[in-house]
Amino acid sequence: MEQGLGSETLDKSRVLNVKPLRCLEPMFPPDFGSSQFSSPQSANFVCAPPTGPFPPGVTSFFPFLSQNGSLNQATPFDVNHAVQSPTPIRSFRTPMSQNGNGYPMNFGDESSSKSDKSKGSSKKMKNSQIGDGVDVDAEVEVVANSFFSSYDLTKFHSSRLVDQDKETVDCVLMMFDLLRRRIAQHDDSGNKSSSLARNANLKAGAILLNKGIRTCTKKRIGSVSGIDVGDIFFFRMELCVVGMHAPSMSGIDYMSMKTHSSEECVAVSIVSSGGYEDVDDGDVLIYSGQGGNMYKKAQDTISDQKLVKGNLALEKSLHQGNDVRVIRGVKDIAHPTGKVYIYDGIYRVQESWIEKVKGGYNIFKYKLGRKPGQPQAFTMWKSIQQWKESISSRTGVILPDLTSGAENLPVCLVNEVDEEKSPGYFTYSSSLKNPKPINSPQPSTSCSCRGGCQPGNSNCGCIQKNGGFLPYTSLGVLLNSNSLIYECGSSCSCPLNCRGKISQAGLKVRLEVFKTNDKGWGLRSWDPIRAGAFICEYAGEVVTSREVDNNYIFDTTRSYKPFDVILRKQNELLKVPYPLVISSKDVGNVARFMNHSCDPDVYWQLIVRENKNESNLHVGLFAIKHIPPMKELTFDYGVVESEKEERKKKCLCGSPKCSGYYF
Incomplete structure (x- = not known):
C-alpha cells in the first residue's frame, strides 16, 4: 500500500x-x-x-x-x-x-x-x-x-x-x-x-x-x-x-x-x-x-x-x-x-x-x-474582518464611532432591530473624572521605572504594593486576585505602555453598541477576549447620594457574588473596602451600555492609581471567561441589602441561573 x-x-x-x-x-x-x-x-x-x-x-x-x-x-x-x-x-x-x-x-x-x-x-x-x-x-x-x-x-x-x-x-x-x-x-x-x-x-x-x-x-x-x-x-x-x-x-x-x-x-x-x-x-x-x-x-x-x-x-x-x-x-x-x-x-x-x-x-x-x-x-x-476593512459592509450602522475619537479604537453604533437612531444624549468620557482621593492602606508613592515596571524588580514601589507581583501580563490579562489593584499613576516615571498602567492605555478590542431585542442597548466585541483581559473602565460622575434613581448607576456598596463563585467553597458575597457610586447617565463611556446578567461574562475590579501623593479609585471591567466575538458583554449589577420589594426590576438576561429580578 x-x-x-x-x-x-x-x-x-x-x-x-x-x-x-x-x-x-x-x-x-x-x-x-x-x-x-x-x-x-x-x-x-x-x-x-x-x-x-x-x-x-x-x-x-x-x-x-x-x-x-x-x-x-x-x-x-x-x-x-x-x-x-x-x-x-x-x-x-x-x-x-x-x-x-x-x-x-x-x-x-x-x-x-x-x-x-x-x-x-x-x-x-x-x-x-x-x-x-x-x-x-x-x-x-x-x-x-x-x-x-x-x-x-x-x-x-x-x-x-x-x-x-x-x-x-x-x-x-x-x-x-x-x-x-x-x-x-x-x-x-x-x-x-x-x-x-x-x-x-x-x-x-x-x-x-x-x-x-x-x-x-x-x-x-x-x-x-x-x-x-x-x-x-x-x-x-x-x-x-x-x-x-x-x-x-x-x-x-x-x-x-x-x-x-x-x-x-x-x-x-x-x-x-x-x-x-x-x-x-x-x-x-x-x-x-x-x-x-x-x-x-x-x-x-x-x-x-x-x-x-x-x-x-x-x-x-x-x-x-x-x-x-x-x-x-x-x-x-x-x-x-x-x-x-x-x-x-x-x-x-x-x-x-x-x-x-x-x-x-x-x-x-x-x-x-x-x-x-x-x-x-x-x-x-470572516465577516468581522470585512467590517474592519470597510465599516460600510456592516449592516445597520448608525454611527461609525460614537466616541467621536475619544477612544483609541472606534466604537460603532448599530441597530438591526428597529428604527431607533440613538440611545439618548450623553457626554462621552473615557475615564472617571476627578474621583475623590482615598485613604489607601499603602503609602502613596510613585515609582521611578523610566523604562516601565519589570517583573522581579523589588525596588519598584508599585510592585511592592501588589504583593511583589506585576498586576497584569503584557497582554493586559489580570494576574492578581486581590480586592484592590494598585496601578502606576501619572506621577510615576514609567511610560503609558507600562504593564502597571493597563487600564489607562485605552480600549484593547473593537467594541460595538447595538440594539437588543428586549433590553434596550447593549455592548459586544468584534474581537475575541481572553479570560482575565481588561475590557474598559467604568466611566462617569462620582455621586454622593445612593438614592439616585436611574438606569446608569454603578454602586460598589452593593453585594456581589465573586466572579469565580462556581469554584468557591462557599457561596459568599463580596464586600469592597471603599464606597464608590458612579452615575453614567449624563457623562460616561461604553460601559454604560453593559447590561445586567445573573450569569455574566464580565466582572469589575477596583483599581487604585497614584497621582501626586494621592490615591484615586477607578473601576476596571475584566472578562470572567473567554468571550467569543459578537457575544453580549454583561456583568452582575449586585444586590442592595434590605432593599424594598417595589425597587426590584424584572431581569431579562435569559440565563438558566436567572433569579428573575435585579435592583
Missing part, C-alpha cells in the same frame, strides 16, 4: 481497502516498564498522548500513564485528598521518543501541529532545574496546591463529570485559566526562565489532567456536551481538558468504532491552523493530511504521506459518514505568535484524493462539508 503511494499511477481502490491498524494504540518506551506496552481494548481513554514541544522536563501525564508506567484507566479524582495528598506532579522532563509503530512520547511526532512543526518541536529539552539548583517542579507543586486549597474540588467528582453540562465545562476551563495565570505570575516574579513562563498553560494542563480535573474522559463522535458552536479557546491544552481534541499538537484525533463486521478507527475531530495548504470557503474545508516532508530540508529525501494514523482515520470516516468536529485556528491579533481556536461545529468528510505538491511528494487531501442548520462561527469571523 505505501509503495504504491509514490507512483504516478495509483489504484485508489487498493488504498481504501485496508484493515484497521493495531499500531493506532499508543506504545510506550522501555523506561516505563515494557518495550511493547499497548493499551487494552477496554480502556476508557484510548488515544495517542498529546504531541508537540513541551516545557523543560514534562513527562506523560494523567490520563495516559499512571505512576507505575501502566496505562491509566481514567481513575476518578480523589476529592477528599486532593490538597492534603495531591497526586505527585512528576518531573517536567520529556522521555525519549519510541521508534517503530508506537507513538513518540516526546510531544513532537510526524503528526505534530501543522503550524508549529517548523519551530523546532524536536529539540532536546533542558533539565528541569534552573538558576541555583531551584527545583521548578517542587515550586510549581506548592503553587498549585495553594491554589487548589481555595476552591471546592468536589465539583470535579467523577460521578458529576459523566454527564457534563455548560457549568461543569466552565468550571474546568476557569480552573485551568486561573491556575495558568497563577503559575505565570509565579514564574514571572523572580529569576525564572522566560520559556517556563510562556509554558504556564502546558504546566497547568498537565497538573489538571494529572489530578483528573477534566471533563469528557471518554472520546466520542459528534458534539461534546457543554460546548457550543462558536466557543473559543486560546490554548490547545484547553481543548484537551474538556474532551474536544485530545492531542495537544496533532491535528487529527481519532477513536475506535465498532461496525457490523469489524472495528475501525475513525476521526472524531480535526484542528485546522493553516500550517499546511488548507483551503476554506465558508462551510467547506479542504484539509491536508499529516506527515511526510511538509517542512522538507535540503538534505532530506522525498517522503510521501502515508495512509496511517489520522490520515487513515479520516479515510475511514469518509466511508462511515460519521460526524467530525472541526476546530479552526486563526491568528490572535493581540498576540501575533499565538492563535485563537474556534469550534466551528460538525462536518463530514465528503471526498479524498492524493495530490503531488511542490517538492515532489504526495499528500492526502480531504474535503469536509459543514452540516447545515448550525450557528455561525468561522463565517462570522
Whole structure:
C-alpha cells in the first residue's frame, strides 16, 4: 500500500481497502516498564498522548500513564485528598521518543501541529532545574496546591463529570485559566526562565489532567456536551481538558468504532491552523493530511504521506459518514505568535484524493462539508474582518464611532432591530473624572521605572504594593486576585505602555453598541477576549447620594457574588473596602451600555492609581471567561441589602441561573 503511494499511477481502490491498524494504540518506551506496552481494548481513554514541544522536563501525564508506567484507566479524582495528598506532579522532563509503530512520547511526532512543526518541536529539552539548583517542579507543586486549597474540588467528582453540562465545562476551563495565570505570575516574579513562563498553560494542563480535573474522559463522535458552536479557546491544552481534541499538537484525533463486521478507527475531530495548504470557503474545508516532508530540508529525501494514523482515520470516516468536529485556528491579533481556536461545529468528510505538491511528494487531501442548520462561527469571523476593512459592509450602522475619537479604537453604533437612531444624549468620557482621593492602606508613592515596571524588580514601589507581583501580563490579562489593584499613576516615571498602567492605555478590542431585542442597548466585541483581559473602565460622575434613581448607576456598596463563585467553597458575597457610586447617565463611556446578567461574562475590579501623593479609585471591567466575538458583554449589577420589594426590576438576561429580578 505505501509503495504504491509514490507512483504516478495509483489504484485508489487498493488504498481504501485496508484493515484497521493495531499500531493506532499508543506504545510506550522501555523506561516505563515494557518495550511493547499497548493499551487494552477496554480502556476508557484510548488515544495517542498529546504531541508537540513541551516545557523543560514534562513527562506523560494523567490520563495516559499512571505512576507505575501502566496505562491509566481514567481513575476518578480523589476529592477528599486532593490538597492534603495531591497526586505527585512528576518531573517536567520529556522521555525519549519510541521508534517503530508506537507513538513518540516526546510531544513532537510526524503528526505534530501543522503550524508549529517548523519551530523546532524536536529539540532536546533542558533539565528541569534552573538558576541555583531551584527545583521548578517542587515550586510549581506548592503553587498549585495553594491554589487548589481555595476552591471546592468536589465539583470535579467523577460521578458529576459523566454527564457534563455548560457549568461543569466552565468550571474546568476557569480552573485551568486561573491556575495558568497563577503559575505565570509565579514564574514571572523572580529569576525564572522566560520559556517556563510562556509554558504556564502546558504546566497547568498537565497538573489538571494529572489530578483528573477534566471533563469528557471518554472520546466520542459528534458534539461534546457543554460546548457550543462558536466557543473559543486560546490554548490547545484547553481543548484537551474538556474532551474536544485530545492531542495537544496533532491535528487529527481519532477513536475506535465498532461496525457490523469489524472495528475501525475513525476521526472524531480535526484542528485546522493553516500550517499546511488548507483551503476554506465558508462551510467547506479542504484539509491536508499529516506527515511526510511538509517542512522538507535540503538534505532530506522525498517522503510521501502515508495512509496511517489520522490520515487513515479520516479515510475511514469518509466511508462511515460519521460526524467530525472541526476546530479552526486563526491568528490572535493581540498576540501575533499565538492563535485563537474556534469550534466551528460538525462536518463530514465528503471526498479524498492524493495530490503531488511542490517538492515532489504526495499528500492526502480531504474535503469536509459543514452540516447545515448550525450557528455561525468561522463565517462570522470572516465577516468581522470585512467590517474592519470597510465599516460600510456592516449592516445597520448608525454611527461609525460614537466616541467621536475619544477612544483609541472606534466604537460603532448599530441597530438591526428597529428604527431607533440613538440611545439618548450623553457626554462621552473615557475615564472617571476627578474621583475623590482615598485613604489607601499603602503609602502613596510613585515609582521611578523610566523604562516601565519589570517583573522581579523589588525596588519598584508599585510592585511592592501588589504583593511583589506585576498586576497584569503584557497582554493586559489580570494576574492578581486581590480586592484592590494598585496601578502606576501619572506621577510615576514609567511610560503609558507600562504593564502597571493597563487600564489607562485605552480600549484593547473593537467594541460595538447595538440594539437588543428586549433590553434596550447593549455592548459586544468584534474581537475575541481572553479570560482575565481588561475590557474598559467604568466611566462617569462620582455621586454622593445612593438614592439616585436611574438606569446608569454603578454602586460598589452593593453585594456581589465573586466572579469565580462556581469554584468557591462557599457561596459568599463580596464586600469592597471603599464606597464608590458612579452615575453614567449624563457623562460616561461604553460601559454604560453593559447590561445586567445573573450569569455574566464580565466582572469589575477596583483599581487604585497614584497621582501626586494621592490615591484615586477607578473601576476596571475584566472578562470572567473567554468571550467569543459578537457575544453580549454583561456583568452582575449586585444586590442592595434590605432593599424594598417595589425597587426590584424584572431581569431579562435569559440565563438558566436567572433569579428573575435585579435592583
